[in-house]
Amino acid sequence: MAGTTVADGGLVEQAFAAAAQRVGAEPDAVPGMLDYVRATMGESKISVFRHLFGAEAKAQAANTAFEEAYGELVDGGRIAPIPGAREAVEELRAQGRTVVLTTGFARTTQDAILAALGWQDLVELTLCPADAGGRGRPYPDMVLAAFLRTGAVDGVQQIAVAGDTSYDMLSGVRSGAGIVAGVLTGAHDKRQLETHGATHVLGSVAELPGLLAGADR
Structure with a gap:
């Protein structure tokens, strides 16, 4: 949907950066993580977080934080149809x-x-x-x-x-x-x-x- 039928204006990356911060990722590591997020756009988000954070509990926490951050941006009227x-x-x-x-x-x-x-x-x-x-x-x-x-x-x-x-x-x-x-x-x-x-x-x-x-x- 995002990027195909929905224009989200980079909200995926913004939500990921917010999620990484919420779960305590090192600030210096976030740019590299964002590169991986861009390369794997379209993949199941929990799979991305498992790759980036390893431990299942931390991956699940990051995924929850991402969904919350993205939802906040959506609720703020930050998306539109292509x-x-x-x-x-x-x-x-x-x-x-x-x-x-x-x-x-x-x-x-x-x-x-x-x-x-x-x-x-x-x-x-x-x-x-x-x-x-x-x-x-x-x-x-x-x-x-x-x-x-x-x-x-x-x-x-x-x-x-x-x-x-x-x-x-x-x-x-x-x-x-x-x-x-x-x-x-x-x-x-x-x-x-x-x-x-x-x-x-x-x-x-x-x-x-x-x-x-x-x-x-």
Whole structure:
């Protein structure tokens, strides 16, 4: 969601810096940690914290602090939809497609974002890592969970995955999706997206309905 359908203006990094401070990370270590956070955008946040903080208790504490900090920023009106994102989802649904929004955030944060944008009823299904076994991206679990839960298509090759990170691309490729579209409104650039398996690179998710309509012809 963040970077693909939601413009958060760097709130992930701000929330991480706040979380690191709250759990007592050394100030000199935070810039290096932020580099890792940027490189792994799209991954389940608890997985990121396990890598950075090691001990499970500290990783869980950092994850909780991150979710609280991000939630505070969301509640402060600091997020907005990517221009044309809502319209793109509505057009996809008008084309008869089933749309699922996935995230590396926890459910509480995902729900806060949806509420802040008024998107609670925008799509048929929303998924976070815990809804699909807990591993999150770059594993294909959320994509395959969407496939199984919606029953919208006959085979995985009919799935289209769109995202702004390398891990979005990897999860799409690993799921067997026929279209894996990178968008340039978020964390990673065209080279990173293509290197990790993007079949298409779009300026934004607003271009996705046109891409899929063209693929149907």
